[in-house]
Amino acid sequence: MLREITLGQYYPADSVLHSLDPRVKLFATLVFIITLFSANNVILFGFVLITLAGIIKMSHVPFSFMVKGLRSIVMLLIIAGLFNLFLTPGKELVSFWIFSISDVGLKNAVLMTSRMILLIIGTSIMTLTTTPNQLTDGLEKSLGFMKRFGVPVHEISMMMSIALRFIPILIEETDKIMKAQMARGADFESGGLIKKAKNMVPLLVPLFVSAFRRANDLSFAMEARCYNGGEGRTKMRPLKYSSLDQRAYICIFGFIIVFYAAKVIL
Amino acid sequence: MSIIKSKNLVHEYIRRDEEGNVESIQVALDNVNLNVEPGQFISILGHNGSGKSTFAKHINALLTPSEGTLIVDGMNTSDDEYTFAVRQTAGMVFQNPDNQIIASVVDEDVAFGPENIGVPTEEIIQRVEKSLKMVGMYKYKSHSPNKLSGGQKQRVAIAGVMAMEPKCIILDEPTAMLDPDGRKDVLQAVHTLNKEKGITVILITHYMEEVVDSDYVFVMEKGKVFMEGKPREIFKDVKLLKEHSLDVPQVTQLAYELREAGVPLPECVLTRQELIDGLKAAKASGFVPNLSAFVEMQAAKEVSNAIDISGAKDKVLILDHVSYKYSPGTAYEVKALDDVSLSIKEGEFIGIIGHTGSGKSTLVQHLNGLIKSTDGVIYYRGQDIYDKDYDIKDLRTQVGMVFQYPEHQLFETTVFKDVQFGPKNQGLDEKEQIKRAYEALGLVGLPEEFYLASPFELSGGQKRRAAIAGVIAMKPAVIILDEPTAGLDPKGRDDILGMITEMHRKRGDTVILVSHSMEDVANYVDRIIVMDAGKPAFDGTPKQVFAHYKELEAMGLAAPQVTYVMNDLIKEGMAVDAGATTVEEAKASILKAFK
Numbered sequence: 001m002l003r004e005i006t007l008g009q010y011y012p013a014d015s016v017l018h019s020l021d022p023r024v025k026l027f028a029t030l031v032f033i034i035t036l037f038s039a040n041n042v043i044l045f046g047f048v049l050i051t052l053a054g055i056i057k058m059s060h061v062p063f064s065f066m067v068k069g070l071r072s073i074v075m076l077l078i079i080a081g082l083f084n085l086f087l088t089p090g091k092e093l094v095s096f097w098i099f100s101i102s103d104v105g106l107k108n109a110v111l112m113t114s115r116m117i118l119l120i121i122g123t124s125i126m127t128l129t130t131t132p133n134q135l136t137d138g139l140e141k142s143l144g145f146m147k148r149f150g151v152p153v154h155e156i157s158m159m160m161s162i163a164l165r166f167i168p169i170l171i172e173e174t175d176k177i178m179k180a181q182m183a184r185g186a187d188f189e190s191g192g193l194i195k196k197a198k199n200m201v202p203l204l205v206p207l208f209v210s211a212f213r214r215a216n217d218l219s220f221a222m223e224a225r226c227y228n229g230g231e232g233r234t235k236m237r238p239l240k241y242s243s244l245d246q247r248a249y250i251c252i253f254g255f256i257i258v259f260y261a262a263k264v265i266l
Numbered sequence: 267m268s269i270i271k272s273k274n275l276v277h278e279y280i281r282r283d284e285e286g287n288v289e290s291i292q293v294a295l296d297n298v299n300l301n302v303e304p305g306q307f308i309s310i311l312g313h314n315g316s317g318k319s320t321f322a323k324h325i326n327a328l329l330t331p332s333e334g335t336l337i338v339d340g341m342n343t344s345d346d347e348y349t350f351a352v353r354q355t356a357g358m359v360f361q362n363p364d365n366q367i368i369a370s371v372v373d374e375d376v377a378f379g380p381e382n383i384g385v386p387t388e389e390i391i392q393r394v395e396k397s398l399k400m401v402g403m404y405k406y407k408s409h410s411p412n413k414l415s416g417g418q419k420q421r422v423a424i425a426g427v428m429a430m431e432p433k434c435i436i437l438d439e440p441t442a443m444l445d446p447d448g449r450k451d452v453l454q455a456v457h458t459l460n461k462e463k464g465i466t467v468i469l470i471t472h473y474m475e476e477v478v479d480s481d482y483v484f485v486m487e488k489g490k491v492f493m494e495g496k497p498r499e500i501f502k503d504v505k506l507l508k509e510h511s512l513d514v515p516q517v518t519q520l521a522y523e524l525r526e527a528g529v530p531l532p533e534c535v536l537t538r539q540e541l542i543d544g545l546k547a548a549k550a551s552g553f554v555p556n557l558s559a560f561v562e563m564q565a566a567k568e569v570s571n572a573i574d575i576s577g578a579k580d581k582v583l584i585l586d587h588v589s590y591k592y593s594p595g596t597a598y599e600v601k602a603l604d605d606v607s608l609s610i611k612e613g614e615f616i617g618i619i620g621h622t623g624s625g626k627s628t629l630v631q632h633l634n635g636l637i638k639s640t641d642g643v644i645y646y647r648g649q650d651i652y653d654k655d656y657d658i659k660d661l662r663t664q665v666g667m668v669f670q671y672p673e674h675q676l677f678e679t680t681v682f683k684d685v686q687f688g689p690k691n692q693g694l695d696e697k698e699q700i701k702r703a704y705e706a707l708g709l710v711g712l713p714e715e716f717y718l719a720s721p722f723e724l725s726g727g728q729k730r731r732a733a734i735a736g737v738i739a740m741k742p743a744v745i746i747l748d749e750p751t752a753g754l755d756p757k758g759r760d761d762i763l764g765m766i767t768e769m770h771r772k773r774g775d776t777v778i779l780v781s782h783s784m785e786d787v788a789n790y791v792d793r794i795i796v797m798d799a800g801k802p803a804f805d806g807t808p809k810q811v812f813a814h815y816k817e818l819e820a821m822g823l824a825a826p827q828v829t830y831v832m833n834d835l836i837k838e839g840m841a842v843d844a845g846a847t848t849v850e851e852a853k854a855s856i857l858k859a860f861k
Contacts, residue, residue: 010370012408132370165370168412173674179636180675183667184736185659185691202687205677209722217365224326224358225368225379225426226350236377236390 009069009168010131015060017129021245022138028252029126035259036118044263045114051255052122061128069124070117077113084109132164134237141239154230162218170211177206267340269434269466270302270325270356274334277320277489294320296489297334302468302482304433307460309477309497310470312486313511313755314726318470321486322438325468327352339433354383357427361439363419364411372414372422373398373407379430390429397425400463401455415622417448421455428459434466435459441473442753445622445782447822449473472755474501475515478536485512502534511757516785516827517541520849527857529553538827542834545856549840553860582744582776583610583633583665588642590628590800602628603639604800610744610778615770617787617808618780620797621822626780627670629797630746633778634665663692666742670749672733676721681712681732684721688740706739707732709769711761727758731765738769744776745769751786763790785826788812788847796823809845828852835859 012018017025032052039045056063070077090104127135136157147153178188181202188199277295282288294317302308312318323329324336327343339355341348357379360366369375373394380390398404401421411419420440427435437456441449453476459465469476477483483500485493487510493500501507504514504522514522521535521544530553531544590603602625610616620626631637632644635651635658644651651661669675678684685703694702707717710731716724721732730750737745747766751759767790770777781787787794787808794811796804798821804811812818815825815833826847832855835842843855 010410012410131374133374161370162368165368165411169364176669177675179631180667180669180672182636183634183662183669184675184688185663185740186687187659187691202675202677206675209677210674214362214365217360217362218368220323220328221360221366222368222378224328224353224360225430226353226382227378228350228382232384233381234384234387234390235381236374236387236394238387 009128011061011065011128013060013129015058015129016244017055017059017125019244020129020248021239021241022130022134023142023239024241024245024248024252025126025130026135026138026142028248029123031252031256032122033119035256036115036122038263039259041266043266044259045111047259047262049118052118055125056121059125059129061125066121066124066128070120073116073120077116080116081109081113084112132161136161136164137235137237137239158230166211166214169214170207173210174203174207177203177210267304268301269304269339270300270468271337272298272300272321272324272334273336274299275321275324275331275336276333277317277324277329278332294489295324295331298486298489298491300484300491300494302434302466304466305460305464306482307457307467307480308469309480309483310468310486311472311474311477311483311500311512313472313757316486317489318486319438320489322358322436322468322470325356325434325436326358328358350383354430355432356434356436357430357432359420359423359427359435359437359440361442363416363423363443366423367411367419367426370410370412371407372403372409372411375411375422376425376429379426383430393429393431394425397428398422400428400459401425402451415448416444417451420444420448420452424452424455424459428465432465434468436468436470438470439472440469441471441476446824447621449476472512474513474518474756478515485510497536498534501536511755513756516849517831520828520831520852523849523853524856527853529857529860538831538834541831542838545835545840546838549860580612581609582612582647583608584645585609585632586643586645588632588639588644590625590632590637591640594640601800603632605642606800606802607642608795608802608805610776612743612776613774614776615767615790615792616776616778617791617794618778618797619782619784619787619794619823621782624797624821625800626797627748628800630667630748630778630780633744633746634662634667636662636667663688663740664742665744665746666737666740668734668737668745668747668750670752672737672750673721673726673729675736676729676733679720680718681721681724682707682717684732685735685739688736692740702739702741703735706735709738709765709772710735711765727754727761730754730758730762734762734765742775744778746778746780748780749782750779751781751783759786766790782823784812784818784824788826796821808847812847813845 036048039048056066085101085105086099088102088105088108090102092100092102093106094101130138139160140153140157143153182188186199186202188203191199275295275298276293279292279294280288281290281292298321310318310321320329324331324343325338327349330344336343338352341352341355343352367375368378376394376397377390380393385393395404398407401424403418403421403425406414406418411422414422424435441452444452456467456469457479460467469480471477478497480497483495483497484491485500492510501514501518504519507514515536517538518535521531521541525531530548530551532540535541535544585606585608588603588606589601592600592602606629618626618630628637632639638652646661646664649656651658676684678687682703685706686699689699689702712728712731712735716728721729724732734747734750750762750766754762763786766777766779779787779791792807794804794806794808795802796811796818803817803821804814812825812829815829818825828846828849832842832844832846832852835856836844840859842859843851846852846855
């Protein structure tokens with residue numbers, strides 16, 4: 001059940017998006033998020049949507065694979081949607097018992113949920129087409145200027161890439177421990193909140209123990225391979241902009257100009 | 267000049283309390299003197315806790331000597347100046363394949379080492395390609411390590427070391443967590459490196475079969491080297507090795523026992539061919555054995571078999587056309603079980619074997635309702651377990667399940683409380699819980715002084731016993747054990763299997779043992795089910811199943827070594843029993859053939 005989370009996974013394929021520099025993709029994602037939240041009417045929203053659809057097509061990642069990542073947040077979406085739907089004041093459209101739906105509420109609910117869905121899909125395109133190492137490399141390089149202020153950028157990006165590597169392993173492990181404790185009669189489903197939290201102890205303790213054991217092993221393995229911090233390290237794939245990346249930047253800026261021009265005009 | 271030279275090497279693990287006072291000192295290495303010449307293939311043997319892993323970490327300068335010196339390629343490892351040079355010269359591969367892969371893509375992981383030592387980009391790319399090709403993993407270069415098998419991950423780890431162009435590679439139990447196929451591939455890769463690239467190899471292991479081909483062997487115990495020599499010299503003394511809880515290859519064991527029975531065989535037999543040749547020569551010399559001692563043993567064995575069979579009458583579990591698919595309806599659909607129909611009788615001792623991915627783990631997880639089949643029905647004592655009125659929680663107490671590496675589920679503050687967890691969930695009263703826990707711990711043979719200790723302080727084998735007790739305490743009628751011996755040394759393995767057999771005999775319950783080790787299974791169980799591609803391929807007594815040794819091999823499984831010996835002997839015209847599956851049976855049958 002836990003294995004179905006696709007958020008943060010890499011999907012190997014041969015596409016234009018896969019060969020782009022991670023810094024371009026990071027920037028594009030940022031632009032996408034900002035425009036998504038400043039698109040306040042149907043035309044602008046449609047524009048963002050069409051652009052996203054084009055990018056999905058370019059990524060060569062099956063659309064069904066991206067949608068699978070949404071499954072884990074369906075509950076969250078429904079709750080957020082319902083809150084917006086029922087609790088926003090405005091002109092009343094329908095009302096029954098203690099609930100009432102207003103025009104603003106309906107609009108907000110639709111906008112909110114579709115924004116969330118697009119946000120997840122948009123960001124997952126980045127993670128699906130960029131290996132975690134590239135991603136952290138991109139972050140390390142883009143945020144490199146912060147080193148001057150004493151921020152350990154290299155260490156943070158190394159921690160992030162290791163975390164990304166171990167998330168699937170720990171998820172699988174959680175699944176296994178859960179089953180093992182269920183076989184001993186443990187119950188992770190029923191009971192109130194406090195009882196449920198208490199019932200998690202047999203799952204969390206072994207999980208922590210295992211995470212520490214893995215961390216210990218990994219630190220030995222890294223040291224054995226001469227890891228000694230970011231100083232003097234070279235890269236197999238150093239980040240270098242190609243002409244493709246330049247064209248991508250031009251497209252992104254073109255998109256920004258068209259979007260905000262449309263926003264002003266409309 | 268030797269590449270590794272240790273002189274009076276001592277290492278102590280010092281435990282301090284909060285004020286920094288010494289609490290205890292554990293001597294892990296005690297005066298180790300050892301020399302390795304360049305280009306050699308060296309094996310270091312020893313059971314868990316013998317100090318062999320501590321020694322390995324010294325060669326890589328991950329640990330430094332408390333006393334004495336260790337010189338690697340002319341550099342003293344205690345000298346900080348050489349730390350990174352030593353690590354480049356002597357690369358290290360660890361036991362757990364998951365915990366040593368740093369990157370999320372295969373080639374990026376292989377590049378990790380060269381990147382750390384500042385190799386220029388162009389050269390890194392060449393080295394990564396070369397290293398991956400050496401271990402036969404080049405076509406997986408853009409894969410995620412999570413999608414690889416254990417054996418493939420270990421080969422990636424080896425490539426990661428090779429990319430640093432070391433002179434020497436140390437492998438610390440690289441195959442302990444792998445299935446037979448993975449073991450074979452990893453060993454083959456290591457031997458190729460040694461033969462073709464002249465890399466010095468130091469293989470640390472407790473699998474004796476892996477040692478046979480090495481140039482020189484060191485056997486460690488209690489931090490000391492207590493035996494050293496060529497494999498032939500080491501395996502000569504089977505009795506001494508057994509006393510030190512080490513094992514010998516089955517062929518060597520069989521030859522040794524035949525020699526003890528008076529058959530004129532060479533002093534040390536390592537390969538099947540040597541044994542066959544030896545027996546042919548013995549036959550030609552007209553040797554006749556004295557059979558009286560052995561007849562008694564055979565009689566005793568038949569009696570013990572009779573007890574096992576008497577309990578097997580009623581069917582406790584029935585699987586009726588059970589199928590299971592992972593992610594049904596998507597492109598990722600995998601048929602893990604394909605129309606399986608089986609019945610399991612009360613009191614049977616069953617072994618389920620199959621390679622990784624054959625569906626054996628999925629099958630057993632159906633038996634206590636942890637996985638629900640996509641098709642078909644399972645009956646427990648005649649009741650449909652998928653019926654909506656059926657109490658699935660009760661089924662889980664009736665069919666106990668011990669998972670692989672069960673010690674990973676321990677969580678309580680004391681061993682006793684942990685074992686009580688199951689009975690507590692069953693809703694039993696305190697008195698009964700304690701009684702059950704006490705009985706279970708007694709059955710698994712854990713000494714009483716550990717009952718109130720934290721489960722995390724126990725040794726590997728003890729932890730496993732405690733975890734098994736946690737399932738037994740629920741008094742299940744059926745106990746399923748998924749790879750109960752994975753990662754244990756030969757002594758630990760024999761102890762656990764002995765304990766399970768003993769328990770089965772005492773309680774008369776149904777035991778299902780999932781394993782990929784044919785030799786373990788053949789020694790203990792009454793019935794074997796071989797799983798292949800989600801279906802039972804063979805089902806019968808060990809004799810019946812291993813008679814198909816050729817088909818088993820095609821499935822990536824192998825019959826016990828003795829089965830091969832017997833079949834070879836038949837080809838040579840000796841009248842032996844092709845169905846012998848254990849060393850004992852083979853010995854009896856060979857001795858008879860001489861008569």
